[in-house]
Amino acid sequence: MKDVHQFDDSPIAAIATAAGPAGISVVRVSGAGALEMGDRLVPFASRKPSERAGGSFFHARVIHPSTGEEVDDAVLLVFRRPNSFTGEDAVEIQGHGGSVPARRLLDAVLAAGARLAEAGEYTKRAFLNGRLDLTQAEALCEFIHSKTERAACVARAQLDGALGRRVASIYDELTRVCADVEHLLDFDEGEIPDSFVPDCRSQLRRLCADVSALAFSWREGHLLRDGALVVIGGKPNVGKSSLLNALLGRDRAIVHDEPGTTRDAIEESLSIDGVPLRLVDTAGLRNAGSAVESEGIARARDLMKQADINIHLVDSTAGAAEDSEFSDLDPARSIIGITKCDLPNVKEVAVPFLFLRVRLSVVTGLGLDALREALVAKLGMEREYSGQAVISERQVLEFRQAEAQLCEAEKLLALGPDRLVIAANALRNACEALGRVLGRVYSDDLLDAVFSRFCVGK
Numbered sequence: 001m002k003d004v005h006q007f008d009d010s011p012i013a014a015i016a017t018a019a020g021p022a023g024i025s026v027v028r029v030s031g032a033g034a035l036e037m038g039d040r041l042v043p044f045a046s047r048k049p050s051e052r053a054g055g056s057f058f059h060a061r062v063i064h065p066s067t068g069e070e071v072d073d074a075v076l077l078v079f080r081r082p083n084s085f086t087g088e089d090a091v092e093i094q095g096h097g098g099s100v101p102a103r104r105l106l107d108a109v110l111a112a113g114a115r116l117a118e119a120g121e122y123t124k125r126a127f128l129n130g131r132l133d134l135t136q137a138e139a140l141c142e143f144i145h146s147k148t149e150r151a152a153c154v155a156r157a158q159l160d161g162a163l164g165r166r167v168a169s170i171y172d173e174l175t176r177v178c179a180d181v182e183h184l185l186d187f188d189e190g191e192i193p194d195s196f197v198p199d200c201r202s203q204l205r206r207l208c209a210d211v212s213a214l215a216f217s218w219r220e221g222h223l224l225r226d227g228a229l230v231v232i233g234g235k236p237n238v239g240k241s242s243l244l245n246a247l248l249g250r251d252r253a254i255v256h257d258e259p260g261t262t263r264d265a266i267e268e269s270l271s272i273d274g275v276p277l278r279l280v281d282t283a284g285l286r287n288a289g290s291a292v293e294s295e296g297i298a299r300a301r302d303l304m305k306q307a308d309i310n311i312h313l314v315d316s317t318a319g320a321a322e323d324s325e326f327s328d329l330d331p332a333r334s335i336i337g338i339t340k341c342d343l344p345n346v347k348e349v350a351v352p353f354l355f356l357r358v359r360l361s362v363v364t365g366l367g368l369d370a371l372r373e374a375l376v377a378k379l380g381m382e383r384e385y386s387g388q389a390v391i392s393e394r395q396v397l398e399f400r401q402a403e404a405q406l407c408e409a410e411k412l413l414a415l416g417p418d419r420l421v422i423a424a425n426a427l428r429n430a431c432e433a434l435g436r437v438l439g440r441v442y443s444d445d446l447l448d449a450v451f452s453r454f455c456v457g458k
Contacts, residue, residue, distance in 0.1 A: 007128050009088060011037055012121055013114035014457035015102045022097030027105045028457065029114055030090040030122060037112045038076060038091040040065045049091055054080030062093065064108045071108045072101055086122055087129030120454025124447060127439060134439030134450065135164040138392045141453050142225060150274025151224040154389055163390070164438060170210050171434040174406075177203055178427045185420060201413050208406040211434075214390055215399035220381065221391035223308070227269065227276035228379055231303045234313035235325075239339040239362060243313065244268065244281040246362040247372075272372050275381050280307075304328065309378050311371070313337045316346045316359075331355050335374050341366055394450070398433045405430035 011031035038049030139158030146152035282300035342361035435441030
């Protein structure tokens with residue numbers, strides 16, 4: 001549940017810009033007394049930060065409060081609560097870029113009385129001060145770690161509240177249902193209106209479907225966040241390494257006529273239509289003649305089991321493929337690539353009808369665009385996203401908990417009014433799960449788990 005005590009609002013400081021040469025470096029100070037700390041850093045300014053209006057900025061020379069040393073020329077931005085990112089008084093100091101200048105500014109700020117911020121502490125304070133809900137805070141972390149433009153767009157929409165508004169609507173409606181059920185606990189069974197249980201069950205089925213849809217969107221969010229594992233497999237010399245190179249647009253894997261050239265898995269990152277892929281070239285599947293190659297083949301088979309999509313290649317010049325070649329493949333997550341289709345001695349390859357197949361030639365580029373389209377289609381990522389795809393693993397676990405409790409409550413109500421007490425408990429559990437998604441219900445452990453993923457300075 002929510003903490004009722006006042007959280008620590010003492011001034012914190014951190015470097016907000018990346019290390020290394022740059023035009024500027026930024027040190028942020030936030031918390032009670034931040035403006036007065038700014039006064040100590042710029043004692044010769046015509047007007048001190050504490051005397052200035054929020055939203056103003058000025059140029060001044062920063063002085064180390066302990067040594068009196070001139071640290072840097074800087075621009076200081078003044079923010080007054082609640083109109084800052086954290087909702088607190090804050091000062092942002094923009095000095096010259098580079099690791100050493102930034103460190104000198106930070107040392108001066110710490111000497112003025114601030115403490116070094118913990119990972120994610122600025123965003124945590126923004127949440128605790130009501131500037132963000134927990135879905136927005138997590139979206140900010142995902143936005144920072146986005147691997148593709150599409151992932152960034154989804155995180156940005158969530159940061160603007162797309163997911164939070166949808167969850168809040170479900171939470172508020174469920175809270176009203178809970179209140180109605182709790183109210184009826186004081187009534188005798190014969191006093192409960194006849195229409196109440198059917199109406200309540202209908203509401204719960206609809207809410208359960210809404211929560212289930214959010215939980216189902218986890219696959220989409222997971223793929224955008226972590227990337228899809230796409231494994232290129234098949235017998236030796238079918239063109240696995242050549243296909244990897246063609247999709248990447250560069251020579252990453254060694255291509256040679258000698259079978260067994262690829263002994264271990266080679267993984268590279270690739271983005272198709274904004275979907276991040278972890279593309280893996282594997283050892284050719286055959287009865288290996290050496291222990292090293294055998295180990296590579298074993299790893300290839302393990303990767304095929306884990307893959308979101310298997311691209312299984314078959315050589316069109318080698319004749320009919322054996323049925324056993326497809327026995328370990330799931331048609332729902334496999335694409336059969338018929339390779340070397342530019343050669344004159346191409347033969348017909350029989351592929352089980354359940355499998356999607358694409359004719360390929362890495363020499364002419366035949367089928368590469370079709371393969372890219374097939375990959376995106378197999379992953380179910382064709383449509384544009386509204387920003388309501390669940391990206392956080394924490395969130396999907398809470399949605400599944402809420403879904404299970406809502407289904408349980410609906411079933412209990414179907415058994416009759418005498419199950420009202422147990423149903424009310426299940427509804428409370430569902431409400432708490434959704435409340436944890438939004439941050440309306442939280443514990444210190446929950447906040448630590450969420451904000452520890454952030455860097456210091458955010």
